[in-house]
Amino acid sequence: MLRGFRHIRGYFKDPQQLELLEEIRRIIAQAPLFSPAMPRTGKPFSVQMTNAGALGWVSDISGYRYQDRHPETAEPWPPLPATLRALWRDVADWPGDPEACLINYYGQGTRMGSHVDRDESDFSAPVVSVSLGDDAIFHVGGLRRSDPKTRIVLSSGDVAVLGGSARKAYHGIDRIIPGSSDLLTEGGRFNLTLRRVTTYQNPVPDLDRTRGT
Ligand SMILES: O=C(O)CCC(=O)C(=O)O
Ligand SMILES: [Mn+2]
Numbered sequence: 001m002l003r004g005f006r007h008i009r010g011y012f013k014d015p016q017q018l019e020l021l022e023e024i025r026r027i028i029a030q031a032p033l034f035s036p037a038m039p040r041t042g043k044p045f046s047v048q049m050t051n052a053g054a055l056g057w058v059s060d061i062s063g064y065r066y067q068d069r070h071p072e073t074a075e076p077w078p079p080l081p082a083t084l085r086a087l088w089r090d091v092a093d094w095p096g097d098p099e100a101c102l103i104n105y106y107g108q109g110t111r112m113g114s115h116v117d118r119d120e121s122d123f124s125a126p127v128v129s130v131s132l133g134d135d136a137i138f139h140v141g142g143l144r145r146s147d148p149k150t151r152i153v154l155s156s157g158d159v160a161v162l163g164g165s166a167r168k169a170y171h172g173i174d175r176i177i178p179g180s181s182d183l184l185t186e187g188g189r190f191n192l193t194l195r196r197v198t199t200y201q202n203p204v205p206d207l208d209r210t211r212g213t
Helices: 014-030 082-091 164-168
Strands: 005-008 048-053 056-060 063-067 100-106 112-115 127-133 136-140 150-154 159-162 171-176 189-195
Touching: 014 048, 014 082, 014 100, 014 127, 014 189, 048 056, 056 100, 082 127, 082 159, 082 189
Parallel strands: none
Antiparallel strands: 005 159, 048 100, 056 063, 100 189, 112 171, 127 159, 127 189, 136 150, 136 171
8 A cells, every 4th residue: 555545444423423414414505515526528427526615526527626605505514513624734744724515415325436536736735634424445556556555444533644655646435334333313324525725825934023123
């Protein structure tokens, strides 16, 4: 497996998972889950999505992109929850803040095909993911789609970090395991991914202030 992939089991304990789930429900009440479609073909994804943060990832017949508004309500995305900002500061090892949190909902029989997250302009920042609800069989491979893959079970409360060389690794969800968690009353799984989208400039010291008087 490529360097820079980390799997932190049980990062969020049960009470924190419930709090995070409440946050997700509040976000969805403001920014409803929508069904993205594949570029060109318009074929719907099996997962449903929404976002929080300044930017959100969307996909439709015209392509993949980040935008600052929900594609159906045209409202700005709800703010990124403080718990997730704190998680980023704890595990990202990167100076800037995340700008987007993509929320995927996996119901029964859904999956996510192998892909690389490549719609961001700054690949030095990792993608940090949180799993809530049913277990998922996650795969992570190499820089080419045909490279060998490692399969890992992501359980509720787990955090995964795709950083370093693994930032551009192919990854996806083969399937979820129904009934493996009782966190979500409706069953299924939420996955949250924190992303830096735009490039980050290190703050330039204010020379006038540091020069002294
Ligand atoms: O659901 C997951 O664990 C992975 C999600 C993912 O790769 C993505 O949203 O880009
Ligand atoms: Mn991804």
